[in-house]
Amino acid sequence: AQSVTQLGSHVSVSEGALVLLRCNYSSSVPPYLFWYVQYPNQGLQLLLKYTSAATLVKGINGFEAEFKKSETSFHLTKPSAHMSDAAEYFCAVRIPSNTGKLIFGQGTTLQVKP
């Protein structure tokens, strides 16, 4: 069965510091992996996705993630945090079936301190 684990429900960084949000997956087949961001009282917005074309994936707002098969990880990073990055972030893995269901992690709330 496929699953996603996000390590750390809350992460706090200072403005300008490195952002690292951790995601590990479990899948018996090559996975499709996604990162979403959710601002308060809004829907989820796609940040980036891994679809096996390249292991380092660049997304919107300066975020990127690296797929590491040996570590079953897909961690999200950003070199320099901005106040506007404060939000909740979800990692997700897609089941290869007609329904295409996404399995989400529990989410990580990113706090950015001035």
Added chain:
Amino acid sequence: SQTIHQWPATLVQPVGSPLSLECTVEGTSNPNLYWYRQAAGRGLQLLFYSVGIGQISSEVPQNLSASRPQDRQFILSSKKLLLSDSGFYLCAWSVGGHLLQGYTFGSGTRLTVV
């Protein structure tokens, strides 16, 4: 371009009252449709998904039901709300069978049962 509409944005309902949340998608045909609930500190829980008109799959037993009367319309309902039904409800769509795509989410409905 494709858009997804979800309404209402907020809703306060008494215990025991009925519920109807509507989601419509524009600019695409035969989408896969999904209802998620997000409760505080519990991540995203898939409630229902649909791969076509009249085809509904339930992921978890609950007090809610879903219907898809038209290709691009997905409705979440309840005959009698419980306090535990409170949460943030998100509708999403994806192109059926296209695993490389993520979901596109609506803006959500904040439901408070009092």
